[in-house]
Amino acid sequence: MTARAPAIEVRDLRHSYGDLAVLKGVDLEVPRGRIVALLGSNGAGKTTLVRILSTLLRADAGVATVDGHDVAASPAEVRAAISLTGQLSAVDDILTGRENLVLVARLRRVPGPGGVADALLARFGLAEAGARRVGTYSGGMRRRLDIAMSLVGEPSVVFLDEPTTGLDPEARREAWAAVRALADGGTTVLLTTQTLDEAERLADRIAILHEGRIIVDGTLDELRALIPAPTVEYVERQPTLEEVFLAVVGGKDRS
């Protein structure tokens, strides 16, 4: 591991699908141990960028390094350093939760795969469900398992591509808690989202990808400073529908 290099460094990265240019010169730097949210609307190229960084897609031009390794020149080293949680929960429905974790641990040659699996099941609140087939899991449980599978072997960089898309409010909070637990362990997280709320809650830094370029990159406070100072108004704060929903269904606020 190169100690001082940023976890992710992207310089003038370009990619097109046929005539459609999706990334038109992306520059991005993600410091180690931070959660960076990549914000952008549908089709902005977030997933394309993540797929290039996780060696699933080759860029047309530009340089990208992850954990000090060039994604095009040394994909094997990059794969050893990262893990990817895609938009679909890439879990095996026919295996049990524990078997899914053991499978990943064996493929990563982690010593003691059974112990690693049990520890992760406990950490993500899946200990009781561990012996059940994943096909019987709820959406939130699948996502938690998915994120747990990304942690096997303690990769230094984790990519989460829209980790809460399609989840109900409670499951979303479960996923948020899981992501925060990741960063607390010193892992670098690059997550993509189109929900501003999610970026605000989770990320140390926010990068906005728009029309193929990163147009803004900074902390939330830095981003706030970009617009004129707000005028102070007093309004009665109504509970949001989400707060009402969670109160009525008795969900615990785990975020």
Place this chain on the structure above:
Amino acid sequence: MTAIADTRILTGRSLRHISRSPDTIITTALMPVAFLLLFVYVLGGAIETGTGSYVTYLLPGILVITIASSVSYTAFRLFLDLQSGIFERFHSMPVSRPSVLWAHVVTSLVATFVSLAAVVAVALVMGFRSSAGLGAWLGVIGILALLTLALTWLAVIPGLTATSADGASAFAYPLILLPFVSSAFVPTESMPGPVRWFAEHQPVTAIVDSVRALLAGGSVGSDLWIALAWCVGMLAVAYAFAMAAYRRRVA
């Protein structure tokens, strides 16, 4: 070697899929067994093969049908893995990429041979008998394994390129019908000119005739070499196209 270890781990995963849903093995064996029953007990009485027992005559062709129906599940399983995103997870991990495909190929071989054993067991109950020795049986297993391997790599192509689960498995229908226009059910001598020419020059006839001769304990002759040439040729072509399709799918 890490690629072999990866293949072993991933094969364990897909074999567990099969052992947890044995219905794929049962449905694979079901259609060939139905053909066996239909042809032996309904149509067989009217078919003149010039040999003793019709079930013994019929079995080699039925085994070819079993393989064709089994590999369609390989295409289906491959398609599901691509759809579910688990392929991408493996590809973003330090896992040998060919292993991800080879695991499905090895699983296909194992599943096919379980189905073949089930079909042979039914044939034995129906009166199939063979005077073949150990060497001839090994020859039969070898030919069937080679054919399974060739058709499995053929199945990998729709598995990787299909846009729906039905499309992924539909490629097997022509393969299942091909034995009907061969020496599998009736001797080719009874067919009209052009059909007979096709039947005598397509791979199923050479394969079926070789297996039939080996099971009868007789000499195989040039059929064996034609059968092996077809299998190796199909394997090489299918493998090349499957690998090209795979490279197109992954960066």
